[in-house]
Amino acid sequence: MDNVKYLLILLLVIALPVAGSVLKRMANAKGDELGRRRLANRTVQALEQLAVSLDVAADPAAAARLVTEVADTMKKWRRAGELEWHREVLYPADIVVRLDPTETGCRLAVVRTHESVTVPQGVRDWERFRDAVAAAATTHGVATATTASHPMVRVPRQEPAGIGQSDHLWVRADA
Template sequence: METWQFIGIALLVVALLASPLWKGLLTSRAQKAGENAGKAFAAKRLPTALDALATTLELRTDAGTATEVINAAVAAKPKKAAAAGPGQWYVTFADRDDIHVRLTGVPGGVRLAVVKTIEFQEFPQGGGDWAKFRERVVEAAQARGVATTEGASARLQRVPDPSGRETLSGAPASIWVASVG
């Protein structure tokens, strides 16, 4: 066997033995780059998502009439929302109770606002579903002659999920809630 053939075979053997190391190195670098890109993308979108969830709907009526209006909106698409108790409703994102909304009194009427929502991949979910639900409430309010206006509340804050659920990676899950007070 000639020297150049021996060198070629030796290089081939070294390349085959080193391939798992290279694959692991390249995979971990690609994974880290993907995670960094995902975090940067989410960070850019986070303020918009939080603003959407902080949008409130004020109804210029009493709590009883507002409850009737909101229940009419729920009845329009019962798979997308449900009553959760007096003055409280769920809006469905993926599961029935992903987005919690509550009715509170304000001067001149009542306010409907998100008080809790789920998180997926460190990002609050449900802004679009909340907007669609508000639209249905506005339509139901107009049908009853109730005036509505959009407003804003404080942004939701990220807190550990008290249920103890974990993310797909095994890390503790979080939820987004309205600030107390």
């Protein structure tokens, strides 16, 4: 009987650490899997939102004036060129939008954004900016419509990454 007690105690002393490490590995693997799945879902959702563009029924000069008017009233949006604007979140040009001429006017779309943990950033900023431009266009009597733009692709950053920046960017596939 004493031998059985000692054998049981010895078995528990050996089996508990092994079982604990096996269970810990299984829990970590499941957590990693769930994290990857959640990250993939966030990436897909962000890319879908960033691919929504705004068609403005106006010539490029009038549309540029309209977008500049909105950018001047919004925090951290700056004109970056004749038909480009960017928003400085942490660094200059974290989000870049551009007006491209179309058959019916112009299309305002995101052409570049930064990433964090492989997820494109700036979705809320783009939605607010796009909605503000659409509202301003409506007050000026200019028709607008949201449409699907070109998808975004992940590319290596050409310039050296700053502190806290990823080595990759998301750019419009046709840019």
